[in-house]
Structures are given as structure tokens and as C-alpha cells.
Amino acid sequence: MSSSFLTIDSICKRYGLLRALEAVSLDVTQGEFLTLLGPSGSGKSTLLAILAGFAEPDQGIVRLNGRDITRLAPEARRFGVVPQGYGLFPHLTVYENIAFPLRVRRSRSASINGRVRQVMELLQIGSVKSRLPRELSGGQQQRVALARALSFEPDLLLLDEPMSALDALLRRDLQAELVRLHRQVGTTFVYVTHDQQEALALSDRIVVLNHGRIEQIGTPRSIYAQPATRFVANFLGKNNLLQATAAIGPLGRLHFHWNGHRIAAGVTAPFEGPCSLTIRPEAIVLTKVGHSSQGTKDRILGTVVNHTFHGASADVIVAVGHESLTVTLTAAASPPVPGDEVWLAFDAERLWCLPEADTISPAASATSPELAA
Amino acid sequence: MILPSAIALGREFAGARFQIAPVRGLSVQDGLVIGSVLVLIACYLLPLGAVVALSFLVPVPGIGNYWSIFQNATVHAVVGKTLWISSLTVGLTLLLGYITAYALVQAGPVARKLMLAGVLLPLWISVLVRNYAWIALLSPGGIVNSILIRWGWLDQPVSLVRNSFGVVLGMVHYMLPYAILPIYAQMARIDSTLPHLARSLGASPRQAFIRVFLPLSRPGLAAAAFLTSIMSLGFYLTPAMLGGGKTVMVAEFISIQVTETLRWDIATTLSTLLLLVTGALVWRFSHLLELATAKPKT
């Protein structure tokens, strides 16, 4: 991989007593779609403001191609910004909004016209070019904001929750559009969101932020399958977190003890001892007692307590002893009903475990915020 | 002119209720409107209408008064003086008002509250008292002169009132709050992230101001311009007190016709023209009225 395009080095930012960012370091690769994911107050918007040049960090350096740009004026950065609520200039038409970055750079009017047409075509908004922002739908406003941020061919595109004001259906359309756009223009995208579905669907890489710190950086698949902390395990998708003990068998194979059961794992052992065992709801196979079982020896008996239908899938809550697990089923012909006895079998390859110590590290402060303070 | 159309409109309005009355109790509301409008007509529109009517009737019926007004050299001089002083004061007021409103938007919450109090305070103190203070401060024997002489900036007292300078100063002082408040109200509405965003799109601070902030604050500026223009054209008290008879503007000229020369033809004709100009401004810019009467938010 080539050397870093954008480097964020030990950034700290405080607002009074609030620590918005604490020693955040991050490398952004040229051309990638990077998502900053976190709940509100996690510092993701602050980081974006620092990248855009709207705010200065208290400590740390931002480098672009090796050059320090930490204190560079926003207009000297050549970064496009799509802010929350789009930030279209209400007194300018769609055309003039898109032409704005070119006009303030004093481009020749012929080249402005050509470029604006090109971007409007790219985003399919040519038909509304002489309207004012308030006359546009939410989706159109979003496209105009994108077009404006792309019109001057920025080195980097910063998007701050650009979909948060749109309804679910439109959001899905625009997600697909955004992926297409990214592939087409090849610009580096840094995308801020609190929506984990959006992050998983769009990104090349995800940076999970919480309380001003980075919890994990990785591809959507790796973060989903191998969360580094309990916070990440809970924040991305549904998950079962079980208090278990890891042990290494005679052949070096890892297995867990949970709730009186022995569960074999397909991974090699990172450690032994108490841990949080994670298993995704869709990685559990459920069979009704009495039916021919699939011959797993590590199967666990449970009782169905609840069943929620979601259309393509259904979530079943199964009680095992004093604990309960969520299991996601797809296309079950005769779904289990509350009271049914069922066998559960875990997909050994998709088990994951986190050290128990994690619960008192600051990273897990989502569950105990007072410990972090 | 305004009177008959108002009566016609009033009749139309009274008739309209029967179509829109969704609840029986509305007839009480109709009575309230009609009653109050009748009082307004009798006590306000009728006396004003009489002024307009007189300008066409005294001393002889016809539009002769208007002809002679347009040929009257004194009137020309007075109108010229009025327009000159008005544009000067409006221009100064808008410039200073815009800057002050901008400072208000930029200020921290405590400073903003104090500054707003300073802007609102003069509105509550009689303009007579304020002009009195200006005379006391600026007259040849006044405080400003004695300070300037003590510092050696002046050898002899200079009269800073009873001339055009005094009039402009007093008028600007009077009108500034009326300019600052609507401009500030509009500026406070501007999404504060837009100028920053403009800079991330490549605009320099200056370009961000000229291309984004200034156009977005323009409605407030327009409302302020509208308000101060109307005020400055009909200013009476301040020119009369601080002008010392040398800077005679239209309003004072009219008053001289009523009280001294008793030329009702000139008084009513000029009043009608002034009313016409004011009415035209209101008609053209009535959409700005809402902002012009906007209240400051702290």
C-alpha cells in the first residue's frame, strides 16, 4: 500500500471540561471510502470540523501528503464539505450554489459552465438548476450539496451525516448512489454517521469512535466479525455477549465453558480464562426438539420465549438456564412459537471472544460511563 | 384618495364575513372590526383626507397649488436640502447600524445583552431630552468644546449644533436603534455555519462575507433602509432644535406655513406630497414591515 495520503496524528480537542477527542490517530488512504462511526457525542463531528479547518485541535497534527495542514485556512485545503442539513446557500440557485466554489476561485466563466453542467449531469439534477434550495425536496438538496462539494474537484470529500434528514426509502437509494459516485469520481470520502447499517453498506473502512477515542479501525467485515471491544460488539448489528471461560484443549483447540455447556471454537486461542464470548444471532442454528437434529454434539437445549417477525427474517429469543440468546432465522416454514423446546448449535467459525478485563478498560465505558470519567 | 378606497374596502370586508363565518359567534367579531375601523376613519382618515382635499380646494379649486409648488424656488431649496440631509443620515445610519448589528452577532452573550440594552435605552428617553443633551454637549459653551480647548485642539469655541452637522448628528443618533434592530434580527437568523462552509468551498474570508453573509443579511438592511428613509423625510423635531433655523427641512418648512405665514395652500400641498411619498414607500415595501418591527432576541 502506498504511503499515507492524510495522516491524523494524536489529535486532542476539549470544549471546556468535555474531552471531545483524545489522542486520535488515523491514516486515510487515497481514494478510499472511510466512515467515522459513533454515537452522538463520540467526537466524530469534531474530528470532521478539524479536518475541514473549521476548528483547530488543542494538540496533534493533521498532514496531507506529508505537509502539516493543521492550521491551514479552510479555503486553502481543497476539501469539499457536505454538512449536516446540507448548508445550501438559500439566496443562490442550484446552478449558482454549484458554481460558487469555481466563482470564488475566479475560474473562467466558460469553464465554470462546463464543469457545473458536468457535475449536474453526474448527479442528475440538471432539471432543477434554476430553482432555489427551498424549492427542492430533501433528496434533491442532498444531491446539490454533493454536486457543490465535488464541483471544484476536491482532494477529499467530507460528509457529515448527509442522510440523517431523509426517510428510510430515499436513504437506501442515495446509499447506492453514493457508492456509485465514489467509484466514478475516485475522490477520497470521509463520511460521518451514527448509523451502523449505513457504515457497513458504504465503507471500505470504518473507524468506530466512542467518547472521543478510537475503539477500532477495520473493514466492515472484520469489524462485524471480530469486534475489538464490547462497545463495538454491541454497537454494530445485533449480538449475543455471553460471560464464558476460554480454555485450551489437549490438541491446542480452543473451547469455551458457558452456562454449564462446552462450546468448541474454530479459532486458535489468544488467551485462557474469563472472557466475553460473542456470537451473532444469525450464526446460531436452531432446530425444534423431536425433529431430526443435524448431528452436532455441542448442542444446547433452550426454550423459546419470544418471536418477532421482520419479513425477510425473524428474531427468536431463547432462554437457556437463566440467560437468553437472540437467534435470527431466515425463511422458516414452521417457525417456533413461545414455549417450544429447541436445540441451539453455534457456528464454531463465527465465535469470537473478548478478554473480560475489557469491561474495566475505558474503551468499554459505554456500559459504565462513570468509570471513564 | 386613500379615504374613499378605504371605505370601499371596508364595505367589501364587512360583506365578506357571511361567506367565511364557520361559527355563529363571529358576528361579534364583525362588530368589533367595523366599530374600530369606523373610529379610525372618523378620527384619523377623515382629518388626513381633509388635508389632501384642501390642497386641491384652497385658495381656488384645481391643481394650481401643485403647479406653483413645482415652480417655487424656496420649495426647491427646501426639498433639495431635505433629500441631501436624508440621504446623508440614512447612509451613515445604515453603515454604522450594519457594523453594530454585526458586532452584536459576534459578541458573547453578556456583551450582547449589555450592547442591546445600550441600543434600546435611547428609544425610551424623549427625543426632546436627547436633543437637549446634544445642545448642552456641543454648543460653543458646552462640554465638548471646553474639553477640546483644554486639550489644545481648538483655540476658540466652535458651534457643533445649530447647523447641518448638529442636525445630521441628532438624526443619526435618533435613527440608529431603528436600523440596528432589524439588521440584527436578520443577521441572527443566518445559519452561522454558512460562512465557514463557504470558506471550505474555497472562498476567502472577504469573499465569504461578500458572497454569502452580505446577501443573506440584505433583507434586514432593506427593512432598516425603508424605516429610516420614511423617518428622515418627515423629521421635524431634531432639525428644528439642532438646526437653529439654518437647516430647514420639509417638515419644518410646513410648520412655518401653518404657524407663521399661514399659507395653507403650501402646507397642505406639501403634506399631501409627503404623504404620497411615504404611502408609496409603504406600498412598495410593505413586505419589509414585519422585519422592520422585529424584536431583538437575546
Place this chain on the structure above:
Amino acid sequence: MSASSPRSLHPTRLAESTGRAVVVFLVLPLVAIIPMSFSDTRYLSMPHDGLSTLHYWRLFSEPAWRDSLLQSVGVALPAACLALLIGLSFCLGAWQRQGNMVRLLQILMLGPLIVPGIIHAVAYHRALSFIGLFDSFAGTVLVHAIKGLPFVVLSVSASLSSVHPATLQLARSLGASPAQALWRTLLPQIRYGIAAGFIFAFVTSWDEIVVTLFITSRNVITLPKQIWQSLFLNLDPVVAALGSLALLATLLALLATSLSGSRLRSLPSPNTIA
């Protein structure tokens, strides 16, 4: 997004200091009258040998000043009541009505605020002479009421705009008569607007000078007219004392409203005399 600009721009600094200078310019004449009011001489000057409250006493003891104070109260109170009666009737009647007609009537109601005072002076000088009310108490009250009317309309309609549109119908459906609905549901909700309108109308009359100069002679001498007349003789420090008292009252009122929260702050600003 936290978008506080880190870069302090030089033009912004300049604007901030200019703005502060303008505010100082605005309050300068108001502050200047305070030392003048404590002058120990009979003519206007800064205090020479010591401070004196002489001019505050003169305000209430000299017949000319005392009578004009009483006359001003006597005119302003009924004028404000009359303005309230007319303005409140109009606002209640026009409430929730749409259309150009209502808009035009509203603008006409604001006329006394917009039309230059000198035109009112000419008009009422003529009209009051015509009906024999020149230099009369009744005529002055009537004219002052009309001048205060716009403020009542502005503040009452502002407070009406935040009342639920179905208030009256709701009260009726719960069994109230039209009068009860008005008295028990609507008016209590707009009482601050009514109070503000009354105060503004009172202050307008209290301050009114331009028209008063043209519709009165020897009988009616309100406080502003007394000031005006005194200014032809000399710069009497009594005026400074009067202004200082008005300043004190205004500061107390501003303080009270900022302490009592936002209710009274949502008011239009008064237009004194032009």
C-alpha cells in the same frame, strides 16, 4: 458541528470596536444629563461647587413643571385607555382573518406610526379647530389615543398569534357563551400583550410633542410642551433632572423584564417622537 472559527479576522475586530463605539455614542447623551441634573446653578453646567438636588425639587414644586406633569398624566391615562379600547377591538375582530382586506386594514391601523408627525400636526390643527376642540383636553386625548393605537395593535396581535386558533370554538363547545369564551379563555392568554400595548400607548402620549405643539395653545401644556417652551429661554437643568428620572425608570424596567423572563421582552420597540 462545532464551527467556531479559530482565526480571528482583523475586519471582524474592527467591526466589533466600531460597534462598541456606536453603542457608547447612543448612550452618551443619556449619561451626560446625569451630572447636569445635579448642577448647583440655575443655568445648565457641570456642577461647580458641589452637588445639588435643587432641580429635582423644582420639578415638583415649581407650578409650571408640577402642573405640566399632572396634565401629562391626565392626558396619557385616558388616551392609553382609549387606544386600548380601539386597538383591542380591532385585533379581536380581525383575529384569524385572512386576505388582503385585513392586511390593508392592519397597515391603516399602523398609519399613525408611519405617517410623518408633521402631517398629523397639520391635519389635527385643522380638524380640531373645525370641531371646536382646539387647545382642549378632549381633543388632545383623542389625538394621543390615535397616535398610541399602532402600538396596541402591534403588541396585541403579536400575542394573539401564539394563541391556539380553535380557542374560542373549543370554549363554545364546552358550553361557554361567546362573551364567556372571550373573557375567560382568550383575554387571559393575551394579557401581557394588552399590558404592553397599554404601556406603549401611555408612553407615546407622555412623549408626544410634535402634534401637541400644533393642537394646543395656553390651556393644555403637557410635560414635553413645557420642556419645549423652557428651551426657548435657556437650557434649564430641570430637563436634565427629568431625563435622569426617565433613565432610572427605564433601567429599572429593563432590569425587571430581564429578571422576569421572556414574557415582556417579546414586545415591539416604542417609537417616540420624530
